[in-house]
Amino acid sequence: MAVTLADVAARAGVSAATVSRVLNGNYPVAGSTKERVLRAVEDLDYVVNGHARALAASTSDLVGVLVNDVADPFFGLIASAVQGEISESDSPVGGKLAVVCNTGGSPEAELNYLTLLERQRAAGVVLTGGAVEGTEHTAAVAVRLARLAASGTRIVLCGRPPLTPLAEAVITVAFDNRGGAQRLTEHLLGLGHRRIGYVAGPAERTTTRHRLEGHRAALAAAGLGGSPEQQDRLTVHGYYDRSSGYDAALELLRREPGLTAVVAANDTVALGVCAALRDQGLRIPEDVSVAGFDDLPFSVDAVPALTTVRIPLQEAGARAGRLVMGRQAPPPGGVATVRTELMVRASTAAPRAVGTGGAA
Structure with missing residues (x-):
């Protein structure tokens, strides 16, 4: 029986998405993690499916930025800073098209946008603002993000808590x-x-x-x-x-x-x-x-x-933009917490x- 990506992931003790990222070379991965994956590939004599690899690498020039309310200055500041980094054409990796998706705070709209971005083979997705609590919605978001990550999409949460099941596939810029x-x-x-x-x-x-x-x-x-x-x-x-x-x-x-x-x-x-x-x-x-x-x-x-309490929203948004573009190394453990300041x-x-x- 042919060795699968899941077999390599199990051997290396990582997710299938992480194995895909290492093999495709389209996302920063910690050195120790990369070594474990490559060792597992060698030990299992895993042969990369060339067609699947080419397909996985064929993401578009589109990056989705999901916000609860585009008219709210909180989200406007973050989205503007994210878009500035995504559209930066002078960067080594070139610029991409930022599409701001206004969910209106609707959990259903959030899931729908994630599905649409997956169909468009988005190069990246940034989700901003607090998440809707509840096991059912959280699980549904995790499923969609896992599919996006497995297809080579970079994912960054900005101002949201980490998604534990996807700790290796999703980077989080959290607010204190x-x-x-x-x-x-x-x-x-x-x-x-x-x-x-x-x-x-x-x-x-x-x-x-x-x-x-x-x-x-x-x-x-x-x-x-x-x-x-x-x-x-x-x-x-x-x-x-x-x-x-x-x-x-x-x-x-x-x-x-x-x-x-x-x-x-x-x-x-x-x-x-x-x-x-x-x-x-x-x-x-x-x-x-x-x-x-x-x-x-x-x-x-x-x-x-x-x-009030100051959150450096523009700095946090710019950081999320650099991370989703792969121009900044992920923080240790995939989570960076932005400190707040009493004003x-x-x-x-x-x-x-x-x-x-x-x-x-």
Whole structure:
């Protein structure tokens, strides 16, 4: 019986996609991994199917960039930076055509775009933003990415958690959402805030969960974790848009009239929170402090300037673009975590009672 690619993969202890990448030479592979694959090829006397190899190498000049919402500055900054690297014609490997695919946050649209990109034999795929949680969808995405990788497509996740089953075939540029959110809430606690509301994003998104986990970890460390019911009382979920922030702020004030601070899921949501507070006759930060996340370009120009957590979105997008083009070596283990930075501005201050020497 003829030796197959799967036999070589099993012998080398890697995925079939990794064996394909080594044999085709169309994707950076760690030296030690490459040696194991080549040794397995020699030990098993594996003969490469010339026709299949030529077919696998015949990817197009198209690179797909999947975003949740192309109108959202978060995704716009990433997509622009990715596209700049993909279209760079002066690079040693030349430029390719970047196609931005707007999923609208729909899991079905995400799967459909991946299928279409596979049919177009895309040279690369970059998936941005938080992933939809759930075993069924995650498994469906993994299947499509595995097929793409096996056909020679380079795959990079930017701002998404790693896909463990595809650790060798998919490179991840992850954001430290938990750490950033924890530092942000620690900042408010350090100012003296104890009644802090949280406006979260959609519950099914990994970004939402990770940022909420960081926020609650800071509260727990300060002895303010409370029961799950108490935590949920000061948490309102919505979309990552201004109107959700507005509505959520009103709901938080209804639940806790003594609220002294609000942490928003992102900067756009924070603008809605600020608008709602002003409409209720409250001043920022004198009556209620407000903080966001992402440090989008408008954050520093808001009135007052918004305290937030900075993610270097353009740098991360450019890195993802270089990785999907094969112009930068993959990070160790295939995962690079982008650190976040707390940006303290005028929208946060000590609660009035603390600022005047009173009790919190």
